[in-house]
Each structure stands twice: as structure tokens, then as C-alpha cells.
Amino acid sequence: MPTYKYPRPSVTVDIVVFGYDGGAQLKLLLIKRGSEPYKGSWALPGGFVDMDETLETAALRELEEETGVKDLYVEQLYTYGAPDRDPRGRVISVAYFSLVNLQDHPAVAASDATKAEWFPTNELPDLAFDHADIIAAATKRLAAKVRYQPIGFELLPEEFTLGQLQHLYETVLNVEAFNKRNFRTRILRTGILEEVGRQKNVAHRPAVLYRFNETAYKKLAEERDGAVLRRALDFEI
């Protein structure tokens, strides 16, 4: 039993994983808590950070232990440290954020007693701790991220149609259909998509299938970094 000169908080990680399956809503991965506090409530996957692992490692480990979902890209979201956010005492939680497509990450095997489930983002249950706040922050981050990064990289399967991509954007931004012509023009103009074939056996004109070209994307990102220097402020907000 370790003893310290001064009291110390506990440190946890929580992970917000958004999943997409082509439907009308994004989904969110939650677990049912098997122990107190908030036993029986739904919560974000997560848990205590071990002393010899990085925060990101802890996030990925807890996620796999609790939901079976693994092999994904995560980015740090925000750290929550209100003194009263956990009834067990001072617990500071580093929240992580991830995007996956549900085809590649369907597994929701609960390794211990807890259940794990994908919930449509518009039908979330009551959540333990301040996890509703964390999810709200993640949703905001996603809406911001979509503006400057092609989130389809993570949320869509390897090959997809422009219709699917547009549908994803409409879902994430929560809007009715925006103009098809302009969406296509803009996204194709960037050059980050490459054709890989055509749909088969669909009851309409078969769509061209595309794949993200990561090389082209990185090149575009570099050019844009240079352009910022000339264009400077946008004050888009």
C-alpha cells in the first residue's frame, strides 16, 4: 500500500468512440457499469491509468478490455478535473476521442461482466459521472474537425461512393441534403479521392467507388499550411 507525503488524485481515461454504419445517425460506444458507483448505469469506456503506461495506451487498453474494440486511432480530447466529479473522491480524467466504421469494429465483446453497446447519438441513455459533458465536447470537436479534415478516412469503409460520403457529412453536421453538384465539385477538386471501380448489382445507375489517397491528402495539407501564411486571417468564427 503506497504512502505519499501529500494526498494525490486518481487519474483515469475515458474514451468517446463514434461509429458510422451508413445510417441516419452516428453511434456511440457505451458500457454498462458493473460496479459502484453508478452500478448499472451506462458510461463511457475507461478506467484507471497504470503507473507505467502512457495515457493513450491506457485509453486503448481499457477500451479493448471493456468492449473488445481495438486497432483504432485516438486523439486526446480534454481533461476533466472538477473536484466533485466522482463520488469516490478526487478523480481526474483524461478523455480521448475516436472515429471508426462499424463494419470494421463491430465487436462488442464484454470481457468482464459489463455489457457494451452502440447507441445512436440521438437516443443516448442517462450517463454516469460527467460523461454527458464529455460526449457533448466530443460532438463539438467532431463538428469542428469535419471542417478541416476528411473524417471519412476513419468513418467509412475502404471503398465508398460520393453519395455515401455526402450522406456521412449530412449526418455529422446534422443537416438536410446539401447541393449534390457542389459537394461533388469541391471534394473532387481537392484530388484526395481516387477512383477504384464501380458499384455492382444496384437498382440504379452504378456509382463510381472511391478510396482516400493519403499521399494526395498530405500534399494538400502541406500546401494549405503554406497558404495560411499568405492569406492569414479568415475570422470564420
Add this chain to the structure above:
Amino acid sequence: MPTYKYPRPSVTVDIVVFGYDGGAQLKLLLIKRGSEPYKGSWALPGGFVDMDETLETAALRELEEETGVKDLYVEQLYTYGAPDRDPRGRVISVAYFSLVNLQDHPAVAASDATKAEWFPTNELPDLAFDHADIIAAATKRLAAKVRYQPIGFELLPEEFTLGQLQHLYETVLNVEAFNKRNFRTRILRTGILEEVGRQKNVAHRPAVLYRFNETAYKKLAEERDGAVLRRALDFEI
């Protein structure tokens, strides 16, 4: 002496404060460490989080204790948790980020034995811990932030000229002068500036003085949020 069932990390905060005084370089507030580890090295202001204060409160408290600088807006930057980042053991640090103008925050009174000093960002000394990484991340955040928020709010004095504002942008983005005509047109078109008078006693045509109009800014921000919904993706990166 508190005893826990499992070992716990220590949690600290570090604060990156950028200051501007109209010069060619932004400045950064550092302290000279008065105790081990890294005694005598320069480092970011910061310290251990108390058990009953929020993270932001801890950041503001430590900043004032170590540098005398207070009354500023801070935002959370990133949390650093590599197991070996501190020789004292496992120390997880939540980094904060702030912008101030040096006229209003000149105070660099060292309340305890440590010294505090503003360093030009291109002449930084060697830094303790992973603080160089933290500063690099803060610099990146600033360059990104400048694109969608009017950072002049924090970095410039209450009243300023368009020349000063442009100079600030050139400094932050680290570029040679960009086109004056277009800078003026774009920024005035947003409507977030209001005239408040004219310069006096300058050896050239006196410039109009402006002040940020926070109401107009908020209105602009809202309109922009709406516009995102229609315009959708920009893929600017």
C-alpha cells in the same frame, strides 16, 4: 501521510503565457526553478494541483504565485503523461495556454525565490522537463487559433490601429508583410471593429484607433455556425 490501495500519479499544471508588446516577436513567460529537479533551469510556470481546486484554478494560482501575473483568460491545451517525463516519478501535467498584452501584465514579481522573465519566442533558453514540447504545441495552437478567432482581443491593448493589428498577425504567423489593402478590407468587412478616435502626435498621418466590438463578434460567430451547416466541408487542411 495519505495511504492508498493502489499507487497514484502526481498531477501538475503548467501554463504557457504568450505576451505581445508591439515588437517583432511574441514573448513567453518563464520562471527559473529554485529547487530540484532541474534547479536553475528555466521552465514553464506551474505546480501541483491541490485536492479541492479545479485544474484551471490551480493553473491561475500557480501562475500568480510564481510570476505575479493574474487576471487572465486561460484555455486548456493538452495533458502530458509520458511515464518518464519527470525524474521524481509519475507526474501527469495538464498544460494551459494564455494570451495577454504586456502593457497590462508587466508584473513579473517573483513572490518566492524563483525569477520570472519574458523571453522572445525566438530566443528561448533550454527548458526543464518536456516543456519545450509543450511550448511547441502551444505555438501550433496559436497559429491555428489565429485563423478562426480574433486573437487581438487578448494580445493588443484596448485601442489599437489597423497597422498594429496587422503587425501582430504578421508576427504570430511569422511572415513578411502581407497586402495592406486586403487585410484592411477583410477585417473591416467583418464588422467586429469599431472606431474610437485617432492617433495623436505621430510623425505621419494619424491612424484611426479601433476597439473590438464583442457583441458584433459574437453575432458573427453565430452566423458562421449557421453557415457551416450549408457550406459544409472546406478541407482546408
Add this chain to the structure above:
DNA sequence: ACAAAAGTGTTATGCATACACCCATGG
């Protein structure tokens, strides 16, 4: 009169937006 910085007029270019239309496939 001159230096120094503020401030303006004007143009081409390209992008965003809107609207109307045609195409290919399975049932």
C-alpha cells in the same frame, strides 16, 4: 520639402451557389 505610415480605387480571377437537366440500372 521630405519621410513615414495611413488609407483608397480598381481590376481579373476564381470559387461558391443555385438550378435544371441527363444517365444507367434492376424490377
Add this chain to the structure above:
DNA sequence: CCATGGGTGTATGCATAACACTTTTGT
């Protein structure tokens, strides 16, 4: 032959970017 979603042509207006120019002050 029709429902369904895929895909294209094009006119309009507006913001960006570039360049050359005028104005006002103190010394």
C-alpha cells in the same frame, strides 16, 4: 417503362488577391 440514385452543364454574384495610387502628419 418507371423508380431510384448517379452524374453533368452552366450562369450569376461575391470575395480574394494584386497593383498602383493619394493623403496626412511631424520635422
